[in-house]
Amino acid sequence: MPALRRRLSVAARSAEHRLNYSTVRLPKFLSAFRIQSYRFQWGSDLLNSWAFEMETLILGWFVLVTTDSPFLLAAFAALTFSGTLLSPFFGVLADRVDRRAILIILRLIYGALASAILLLALVGTVQPWQVFVISGIAGLVRPSDFAVKFALIADTVPTRDLHNAMGFSRATMDSARIFGALLGAGLFSTLGIGAAYGAVVGLYLASVLLAWRITPIPRQPTENSRPWTDLKLGFSYIRRNETIVAIMALAFLANFTGFPMIRGLLPALARDVYAMDETGLAQLIALLAMGALLGSLATATVLRVTKPVRMMVIWLVIWHLFILLLGLFSIPMVAGVVITVIGLAQSFAMIPMSVLLLKITDEVYRGRVSGVRMLAVYGMPMGLLTGGALIEWIGVPATTVIFGLTGILTTLVIVARWRTILTT
Numbered sequence: 474m475p476a477l478r479r480r481l482s483v484a485a486r487s488a489e490h491r492l493n494y495s496t497v498r499l500p501k502f503l504s505a506f507r508i509q510s511y512r513f514q515w516g517s518d519l520l521n522s523w524a525f526e527m528e529t530l531i532l533g534w535f536v537l538v539t540t541d542s543p544f545l546l547a548a549f550a551a552l553t554f555s556g557t558l559l560s561p562f563f564g565v566l567a568d569r570v571d572r573r574a575i576l577i578i579l580r581l582i583y584g585a586l587a588s589a590i591l592l593l594a595l596v597g598t599v600q601p602w603q604v605f606v607i608s609g610i611a612g613l614v615r616p617s618d619f620a621v622k623f624a625l626i627a628d629t630v631p632t633r634d635l636h637n638a639m640g641f642s643r644a645t646m647d648s649a650r651i652f653g654a655l656l657g658a659g660l661f662s663t664l665g666i667g668a669a670y671g672a673v674v675g676l677y678l679a680s681v682l683l684a685w686r687i688t689p690i691p692r693q694p695t696e697n698s699r700p701w702t703d704l705k706l707g708f709s710y711i712r713r714n715e716t717i718v719a720i721m722a723l724a725f726l727a728n729f730t731g732f733p734m735i736r737g738l739l740p741a742l743a744r745d746v747y748a749m750d751e752t753g754l755a756q757l758i759a760l761l762a763m764g765a766l767l768g769s770l771a772t773a774t775v776l777r778v779t780k781p782v783r784m785m786v787i788w789l790v791i792w793h794l795f796i797l798l799l800g801l802f803s804i805p806m807v808a809g810v811v812i813t814v815i816g817l818a819q820s821f822a823m824i825p826m827s828v829l830l831l832k833i834t835d836e837v838y839r840g841r842v843s844g845v846r847m848l849a850v851y852g853m854p855m856g857l858l859t860g861g862a863l864i865e866w867i868g869v870p871a872t873t874v875i876f877g878l879t880g881i882l883t884t885l886v887i888v889a890r891w892r893t894i895l896t897t
């Protein structure tokens with residue numbers, strides 16, 4: 474009974490919060506923006522994503538040029554997700570305290586670390602090892618940002634508007650890969666790393682200011698439970714739900730075989746296969762993001778997703794099919810078309826996955842489930858290191874074929890193993 478009363482209390486408080494802030498009249502395709510708290514969070518997420526994408530491009534190119542090692546490039550990119558194993562503990566924290574406060578603290582940390590690189594750049598002493606150390610520290614907390622922000626969206630947005638909210642939330646990351654990448658490349662190539670990082674720090678600070686305006690939702694006090702007990706309860710809850718287990722497996726696969734070739738290893742593709750410089754790399758990132766942005770906006774506005782699981786599985790297969798093709802063409806125009814389709818497939822696969830996970834998860838477990846879901850991101854550094862080693866051993870084209878085939882076959886194995894997911 475106490476647990477039931479706690480759930481009812483949380484649900485009532487959440488419903489009251491939504492009614493209080495759903496006062497702005499907007500078109501139906503912008504339904505999530507009727508909520509004031511979501512508008513501020515969306516703006517904060519957008520600026521945070523822009524700053525992150527600028528850092529990714531600037532430092533990735535810096536590491537590749539100064540070390541001339543695809544493996545070290547992959548190792549640098551893997552550091553971004555070094556804190557994935559901490560995400561479940563942040564999830565427990567997000568179920569116990571104000572999620573808005575956690576989000577603000579995380580983004581203050583990003584701004585402080587970016588300021589350290591800015592200071593090193595201004596005095597002209599930036600070295601690869603310094604970049605690795607600072608990026609490693611940022612990577613300890615960055616994966617938890619995703620878990621907290623998605624749980625916060627589910628707190629403030631009614632279930633009927635969740636597809637709309639998650640589509641536009643995904644669009645913040647996709648647009649950042651267009652404008653953030655182009656802005657970062659432009660500033661880096663013309664004014665140097667110091668000016669580029671001045672813009673990065675400014676974006677992080679603006680993101681914190683907007684996050685401060687998000688409406689805090691107090692968490693229900695826990696009944697003398699320990700964090701470790703809460704974490705074990707979260708894992709037990711996940712094990713009992715086969716749909717959640719299958720989603721976790723597919724998310725890990727997407728991070729292991731889908732994302733590495735189009736994120737951390739893309740500079741190697743741009744330089745070694747397409748003979749591009751940092752401007753060409755930025756254009757590839759922009760095309761990838763353009764496809765993903767179109768997919769996010771379509772999912773948020775015009776698509777009626779009645780069978781999210783089937784949509785997710787079909788587009789995961791298409792995504793990996795085009796990963797397979799990515800390294801087989803040296804013509805930049807063909808590569809641009811392939812990478813745009815990959816971006817579209819990425820959104821059509823990952824948005825239904827995120828929405829479904831939030832919908833089927835009990836509110837009191839949402840932070841922990843989101844935190845455990847971020848463990849799947851640990852597939853990214855594993856895939857990056859594997860891909861970097863394979864590129865140095867057998868080259869880019871063979872590596873893309875291996876990643877593409879592995880992704881397609883493993884997707885089919887997961888669906889066959891947890892077949893009940895198709896009925897969700």
